[in-house]
Amino acid sequence: MNTLTSFFSLLIFPAGLTLLLAGMFYDWFDRKLVARFQNRVGPRWFQPIADVIKLFAKEQITPGIKNPALFFGLPIVALSGALAAALYVPLLGFAPVHSFPGDLIVTIYLLSLLTICMGLAGWNTSSRFSLIGATRALTQVFAYEAPFLLALLGPAMAAGSWQIDVINDYARDHWFAISQPVGFIIALIGLMGKLELPPFDAPEAETEIVAGALTEYSGRGLAIFRIAKALELVVGITLVSAFYLGGLQGVVPFFVKTLAVLFLMTIFQVLLTRLRIDQTVGLWWRFGTILVLAQLLITILWKGGLL
Amino acid sequence: MNINNNQLWVKVIKKVRAWARLNSIWAVHFNSGSCNGCDIEILATLTPRYDVERFGIKLEGSPRHADILIVTGPVTRQARERLLRTYEQMPEPKFVVSVGSCSVSGGVFHGCYNVGGSVDEVIPVDVFIPGCPPRPEAIIDGIIQLLTHLKDGNPRPARKEQIIERGVA
Numbered sequence: 076m077n078t079l080t081s082f083f084s085l086l087i088f089p090a091g092l093t094l095l096l097a098g099m100f101y102d103w104f105d106r107k108l109v110a111r112f113q114n115r116v117g118p119r120w121f122q123p124i125a126d127v128i129k130l131f132a133k134e135q136i137t138p139g140i141k142n143p144a145l146f147f148g149l150p151i152v153a154l155s156g157a158l159a160a161a162l163y164v165p166l167l168g169f170a171p172v173h174s175f176p177g178d179l180i181v182t183i184y185l186l187s188l189l190t191i192c193m194g195l196a197g198w199n200t201s202s203r204f205s206l207i208g209a210t211r212a213l214t215q216v217f218a219y220e221a222p223f224l225l226a227l228l229g230p231a232m233a234a235g236s237w238q239i240d241v242i243n244d245y246a247r248d249h250w251f252a253i254s255q256p257v258g259f260i261i262a263l264i265g266l267m268g269k270l271e272l273p274p275f276d277a278p279e280a281e282t283e284i285v286a287g288a289l290t291e292y293s294g295r296g297l298a299i300f301r302i303a304k305a306l307e308l309v310v311g312i313t314l315v316s317a318f319y320l321g322g323l324q325g326v327v328p329f330f331v332k333t334l335a336v337l338f339l340m341t342i343f344q345v346l347l348t349r350l351r352i353d354q355t356v357g358l359w360w361r362f363g364t365i366l367v368l369a370q371l372l373i374t375i376l377w378k379g380g381l382l
Numbered sequence: 383m384n385i386n387n388n389q390l391w392v393k394v395i396k397k398v399r400a401w402a403r404l405n406s407i408w409a410v411h412f413n414s415g416s417c418n419g420c421d422i423e424i425l426a427t428l429t430p431r432y433d434v435e436r437f438g439i440k441l442e443g444s445p446r447h448a449d450i451l452i453v454t455g456p457v458t459r460q461a462r463e464r465l466l467r468t469y470e471q472m473p474e475p476k477f478v479v480s481v482g483s484c485s486v487s488g489g490v491f492h493g494c495y496n497v498g499g500s501v502d503e504v505i506p507v508d509v510f511i512p513g514c515p516p517r518p519e520a521i522i523d524g525i526i527q528l529l530t531h532l533k534d535g536n537p538r539p540a541r542k543e544q545i546i547e548r549g550v551a
């Protein structure tokens with residue numbers, strides 16, 4: 076791949092600009108669905124775009140912080156993590172731009188970068204709300220990260236490869252949502268934990284700790300964090316639906332399957348109330364991890380021909 | 383770099399910026415001593431019946447994220463410092479909407495020993511919404527008036543600069 080095409084794929088299509096627009100669209104879809112479930116009209120289609128442009132046009136306040144370089148650098152690192160993760164997943168149903176054996180692990184860690192950056196951002200400011208938000212965000216990472224990884228390893232083990240592209244092809248005629256239902260549900264809920272959607276929004280609980288780790292961010296920094304989160308939504312949903320819903324080949328299946336996953340996530344969002352942070356951790360380690368480990372064991376036995 | 387205001391791209395960027403500002407308004411709500419009646423009306427404005435999210439209006443927790451500050455109630459002596467601080471924490475451009483008769487003039491609490499006065503004696507207010515408490519329709523109307531005023535290209539409704547100086551001093 077020469078430099079020009081790699082720049083094109085990084086900045087315009089399928090990562091970069093296209094991904095940005097997709098992120099805005101998915102963000103709007105999520106908000107609109109939540110509004111409809113609550114019997115509201117909901118935001119207009121350009122709402123996330125207007126929000127982001129407005130934030131970019133606003134003043135960025137530098138609060139009393141420990142390390143200004145970190146304050147300005149963290150949003151950029153978070154955004155680049157999400158953009159880089161997009162290169163390894165079958166976005167819009169096209170084959171991943173980049174693929175190598177083991178890229179599943181790299182992608183999952185790139186997706187965690189956003190949470191780590193938010194945690195550091197909260198720790199970096201001297202606001203007590205950000206500090207509590209950061210502590211909760213980092214506690215939550217330890218809760219959902221392992222089950223989420225294990226849930227994605229289920230299809231990977233069955234396909235016999237840790238390469239997203241290969242698993243995507245293998246999933247075409249194996250619907251893992253049916254053969255590994257536990258893994259599917261846990262991957263779905265893990266994704267919601269990763270994105271800090273309700274019921275796992277304790278790190279940014281508005282009613283208790285203002286806005287969590289991002290309380291002190293205004294203007295550009297906040298905008299970049301929001302974009303990174305929208306991108307992570309798209310990449311995460313792509314990953315889960317590629318693994319569990321029969322692979323993503325072509326643009327139409329991509330939109331049908333990912334929007335179906337988003338629909339499911341929205342239902343969980345409006346149905347469930349916020350969990351306390353100890354409940355979140357307890358839920359993941361007492362039920363999530365055990366269940367997904369059991370399923371992984373069954374997969375391994377089946378793979379070895381023992382079942 | 384020398385930026386000429388008449389260049390096309392400058393105009394386009396200004397247009398886009400103005401459009402985004404008008405269509406995405408995040409509010410932070412501050413109770414400076416209200417009896418809670420106005421606060422309940424503000425909550426009613428956010429509920430499905432009136433749903434201001436269709437205009438892009440959203441309630442935010444942090445003043446750092448907000449564009450408009452909705453103040454309810456007269457400014458008590460205790461709340462005055464906090465109101466100023468909340469206002470100072472908001473990034474520019476910021477607007478203040480004062481909701482309820484109390485925040486406009488002191489209302490029924492006017493002259494109380496613990497009340498400093500109306501909101502515009504402490505911070506510059508852009509829109510006054512009278513009523514005790516104002517109905518959600520009135521609150522929406524007040525915010526839309528602020529928006530239409532901004533849309534006509536005016537920087538902001540007339541401010542009483544001398545009042546800020548008196549308030550901060």
Ligand code: SF4
Nearest residue numbers: 417419482483484514
């Ligand atoms: S205007 Fe009326 S409802 Fe509002 S704070 Fe004053 S007394 Fe209460």
